[in-house]
Amino acid sequence: MNTQQFTGAKDHCYIPLLAVNPNFQKRGHGLTIVDFLVAEAAGIAQKNSNVSNLLFLDVYTANQAAVSLYDKSGFDTLNRDAPLADPQESNETYVIMAKKLAIPAPMGTRARPTSVKRRST
Amino acid sequence: MVCANLDQSINHYVELCRELRTYINQWARAIFTGQVTFDQEVENLLKEESRRNMHRAKQVAALGRAMDGECYVLQGLNPLHRHIADFDYLLENWVSPRLAVSPAPRVKLSHAAEKQIAERSGKLSPLDQFTSRHSFPNQLGRTMALRQPIPLTTVRITASEARIPITVGMAIRRAAILTRDRFRGYCNTIFPIGSCTAPA
Numbered sequence: 540m541n542t543q544q545f546t547g548a549k550d551h552c553y554i555p556l557l558a559v560n561p562n563f564q565k566r567g568h569g570l571t572i573v574d575f576l577v578a579e580a581a582g583i584a585q586k587n588s589n590v591s592n593l594l595f596l597d598v599y600t601a602n603q604a605a606v607s608l609y610d611k612s613g614f615d616t617l618n619r620d621a622p623l624a625d626p627q628e629s630n631e632t633y634v635i636m637a638k639k640l641a642i643p644a645p646m647g648t649r650a651r652p653t654s655v656k657r658r659s660t
Numbered sequence: 661m662v663c664a665n666l667d668q669s670i671n672h673y674v675e676l677c678r679e680l681r682t683y684i685n686q687w688a689r690a691i692f693t694g695q696v697t698f699d700q701e702v703e704n705l706l707k708e709e710s711r712r713n714m715h716r717a718k719q720v721a722a723l724g725r726a727m728d729g730e731c732y733v734l735q736g737l738n739p740l741h742r743h744i745a746d747f748d749y750l751l752e753n754w755v756s757p758r759l760a761v762s763p764a765p766r767v768k769l770s771h772a773a774e775k776q777i778a779e780r781s782g783k784l785s786p787l788d789q790f791t792s793r794h795s796f797p798n799q800l801g802r803t804m805a806l807r808q809p810i811p812l813t814t815v816r817i818t819a820s821e822a823r824i825p826i827t828v829g830m831a832i833r834r835a836a837i838l839t840r841d842r843f844r845g846y847c848n849t850i851f852p853i854g855s856c857t858a859p860a
Contacts, residue, residue: 544774544778545777545781546781553764553765555760555761555762555765556761556762593781593784595764596762596764597762597763597764615780615784617776617777617780617781618772618773618776618777618780619776620772620776621770621772621773621775621776622773623763623767623770623773625763625767626767627763627766628763633762633763633764635764635773637781638784639784639785
């Protein structure tokens with residue numbers, strides 16, 4: 540997949556594989572790992588102007604636990620109606636998910652809250 | 661004359677390093693996406709060529725440093741040093757490229773999927789920066805989040821409730837500090853759930 544067509548010819552971050560030791564599953568470690576990776580990707584995108592603020596991943600549709608995890612982490616399924624087949628895995632279908640990263644504004648440029656007017660007594 | 665030649669040599673190696681690095685990246689990407697199969701001989705050749713190129717580039721850079729004052733400004737010297745550092749790192753931490761485990765990089769998109777992805781990726785909205793638990797705004801924010809202090813008062817209260825002598829209570833506290841330092845960010849797995857949700 541050439542994702543550069545979706546990122547304005549920029550490079551992008553991508554989660555290729557994520558696994559939690561079966562003995563430690565169902566404890567929120569997956570969510571913690573994804574949150575950590577999202578923060579890392581946001582940092583990379585912030586530092587490099589040629590890196591897009593979209594974070595991509597792909598997941599097999601049969602892996603509902605993973606799909607649910609990424610849903611919880613704020614990822615959107617991009618090709619819900621047109622899943623793709625992986626020929627190397629007996630044409631198992633997968634979808635592509637992405638998340639737009641929240642990149643903080645540089646220091647000093649953040650909008651300040653509007654000041655509260657004092658009532659004159 | 662010497663300076664002009666040296667300047668030319670430096671620029672030549674800058675260009676050579678850039679081309680070689682681009683080629684290595686393209687080669688690795690082609691293997692990752694399944695366009696080319698991995699060949700050990702090609703990898704050995706690229707590594708050997710990189711080493712040879714680095715050796716010569718370092719000699720030219722050393723000469724450039726020695727002549728920098730004499731020749732006033734050798735503009736290619738800094739880029740050459742950057743390339744040398746980059747190649748040194750690459751050769752020391754070399755990872756053989758291999759085919760992507762996940763399907764997206766190696767499978768061509770269908771027209772329908774491509775259309776839908778293009779449409780939906782343009783509509784993605786970022787999460788609020790400071791209200792979401794999902795994205796800590798920066799490195800500092802993330803580090804701070806991982807360093808949420810463990811409420812030691814909770815440990816003290818638990819100890820006193822169990823009527824444990826104060827020395828034992830202190831030992832528990834010290835053990836808690838050591839454990840916290842070792843397993844920063846994973847306190848919920850070590851302590852009972854809820855014991856590290858709020859700082860003391």
